[in-house]
Amino acid sequence: MFRNNYDNDAVTFSPQGRIFQVEYAQEAVKQGSVVVGLVNKTHAVLVGLKRNAEELSSYQKKIIEVDSHMGIAIAGLASDARVLSNYMKQQCLGSRMTYGRAMPVDRIVTQIADRAQTNTQQYGKRPYGVGLLVAGVDEAGPHLFEFQPSGMTQEMLACAIGARSQMARTYLERNLDQLNESSRDELITHGLRALKETLSQDKELTVDNTSVGVVGVSGKQGAGKIESFKLYEGQQLLPLLEALERSDAGETKEETMEVDS
């Protein structure tokens, strides 16, 4: 019945030094639909592919605004993500209340990482079955963090998690140099293109199944130094998808020109 004797709880090591329940939780992340995150010097972008469980149902939420300077993209168990994002939201409000300052991104990521780690070390607990990409800005600029059920977190330049995310990661690795120098809109396009790479043949990005979140530094001095987290969904996505199409068309043209020469 069991795959082995060491996966009955999340607190027991196998003789090979593995904790199977944590690894299973990471499998749950891999089954979630893909989300992509990327940063340049001024902005952090999250892009997600939304799935609907059946034709009749609505699409699952993939990107959640946590505070005006931060948002998360989720892959895995959406309900676990909701609990985590509620916690993050509370902490961010708390920081604004007690210090009058936006929660530094690395700090909140460390906090959820500590919570996730506790779940892997206390008997009777279950690891979170969700991976997150946390995008936000603070005094040091834009940041992107990856969060895994194990409690592992890493700051990333670009990242993709979820089903078929390897294709997106390959794209991001190939275009890493361009990302850093790109403009806000180019960064979104790169994100969308990375997301598009993961799609199977018969699918494409539409206003229904795509979700984009952007946050950044506005370059202005004083109040409103940040460009607040903006979530693009539904018809708001049209210009972004059109920009993607235009840039795809431009690229193929470039390629043919290269062939010509």
Place this chain on the structure above:
Amino acid sequence: MASIIGHNPHSNSIGYSFSQPTNAGNKEHSFYPYTDNGGSVLGITGKDFAVLAGDTRSTSGYNINSRYVPKVFKIGGDQETGEGAHILLSVVGFAADGLALKERLDAVVKMYKYQHGKPMSVRACAQRLSTILYGKRFFPYYVQAILAGLDEEGKGALYGYDPVGSYEREQCRAAGAASSLIMPFLDNQVNLKNQYIPGSGEGHALEAKKPEPMPRDTVEQVVRDAFTSAVERHIEVGDGLQMLIITADGIEEIYHPLKKD
């Protein structure tokens, strides 16, 4: 002797140093947790707008603490810029309680938006504010609050409160140190109390003027007049007039200097 023998060992009336009930009466606290920081606020509604205004003086007794401490706040918007807010709150009385109340309501409105995905209606917010105030019925927020916004039909909405949460929707309301000076003026100028149509009759046959929503510039002028007059007759009012006007287009802020004497 009898007192020693007569002891029931289970009663605590012997001289144990621990868990000894004393008949010493409850200590009286000489610390008084409230103060009055003076100032006045006033709100008036129109057909498609609401104005909420307050002076910016902060006092302690006969001292002027500061000439610019705003009493009117945007609720539910960005922390620094107030962007995205659609409700106004003014608090007058004990400033520390006022600030705490404002921050609590602000957090509630933000959590509402986060949980329900839509902004809180002014009606709902008004009810919630009442609940918050009544929640501290036996250690009240020592403030008179006024809430303003646009209702579901886009009309100006204004709610006036007492410190423990009684509230009603009104056309206009003055609160604070000079409310007894301003409110009768508003009764006469906004609700047209004691104003009759000339020549419409004698004695009881005189026909009263019907109050109608006033245009915005008239309202602003009434607010300015109310405060310049209050400054003349009340020492706790002065320095500056902060006026916030909420319309379908957003919130506009106007500052007018007042006499600083």
Place this chain on the structure above:
Amino acid sequence: MNHFPGTWGRPRDDVYGPYDASYLRSTGPKAHTQSPAVTGTSVIAVKFNGGVAIAADNLASYGSLARFTDVKRLRVFGNAAVVGFSGDVSDMQYIDRLLESMDIRENYSAHGNQLNAKNLHTYLSKVLYKRRSEFNPLWNHILVAGFDGDKKPFLSSADLLGTTFSAPHLATGFGAHLAVPILRRLFPEERPIDEITKEDAVSALRDCLKVLWYRDARSLDKYSLAVITHEGIEVQEDQQIEAQSWAFAETIKGYGAQVV
């Protein structure tokens, strides 16, 4: 002697009356601060072009007794702010410990998200408000000087009730009556802060401290002065009020009807 060990070694109840164990109670009403004990008097501060100057004397009084004459009432927080305390000295030391531990905690952050003076003031005002709401106040009136998130000079006050306000010049205690009018005359609020130099600000504070020394019975002629600029925080803790003029004292001939 009876067989209740709890009573052994205690004055006999029948001779001395029942032992008053009320101070040992762990239940029932808890004694909170009802009034301050050892106190510091005024703190005064002014914003100037590119910074803030703040000063307080070095005295801690026990009622009318000048109890401790070398108490530093200006506390430095990291490299971001100076907090000036008036009111209860033990509560000041408690708050100072809070700030110390917070400063250490903040320095763990790798991303340079340091708390500025404005954040610190918000935090302290919340601490004070929370304690007043528990009917257990921290008996202080504090001034926080430093810079806000936009690197502009920041000066704000918070008291034992949690009341907060901000102005170009502030003073606590007696200084609110004696120093603020002087500062308001020297630096009218309409005048932009850019026109006030550091030297103007510092000499104004020294003048104010002299007036306070003349007129505030709980003040001292030894004081501390801190200047916060973008270059850093400069604290001088053993200043002396110079050029005192007591000539006027000779002309005072008692009070009321005495004229000779």
